[in-house]
Amino acid sequence: xxxxxxxxxxxxxxxxxxxxxxxxxxxxxxxxxxxxxxxxxxxxxxxxxxxxxxxxxxxxxxxxxxxxxxxxxxxxxxxxxxxxxxxxxxxxxxxxxxxxxxxxxxxxxxxxxxx
Numbered sequence: 253x254x255x256x257x258x259x260x261x262x263x264x265x266x267x268x269x270x271x272x273x274x275x276x277x278x279x280x281x282x283x284x285x286x287x288x289x290x291x292x293x294x295x296x297x298x299x300x301x302x303x304x305x306x307x308x309x310x311x312x313x314x315x316x317x318x319x320x321x322x323x324x325x326x327x328x329x330x331x332x333x334x335x336x337x338x339x340x341x342x343x344x345x346x347x348x349x350x351x352x353x354x355x356x357x358x359x360x361x362x363x364x365x366x367x
Contacts, residue, residue, distance in 0.1 A: 313348035320351030324362040334365030 266284045273280060273287040273294075280290040318328035326334075335342065340361070342350075350358040 310344065313344040316348040316351050317344060320355065320358050321362060324359055326362055326366060331362065331365055335361070338365060340364070 269284055269287055269291060270282065273291050275281055276287065276290055279286045281287060314328065317331070321328050321331040342361075347358070347361075350361070
């Protein structure tokens with residue numbers, strides 16, 4: 253009796269892998285053994301960078317708030333501590349949006365903190 257190797261499933265697995273890696277450079281997108289390593293490494297980078305994206309946005313928001321606060325004559329640390337003492341609960345994402353898109357509203361916040 254011939255030995256069954258289940259070629260259909262293994263071929264489907266390779267086709268799925270090569271479809272996922274199509275567009276990769278060189279043999280990384282065409283050779284299944286090399287594509288497997290590239291695909292696993294890409295997954296590692298994707299997992300890591302989903303975490304790092306949050307860090308990058310947080311630092312971007314702080315930079316924008318700091319720049320806008322200094323344009324209004326107050327450093328970032330004094331601005332944030334002033335917001336805390338006044339009891340104004342706005343997160344950094346909202347403050348950065350105000351600083352970038354609505355500078356008049358941000359200026360009124362700065363004035364309420366400095367008074």
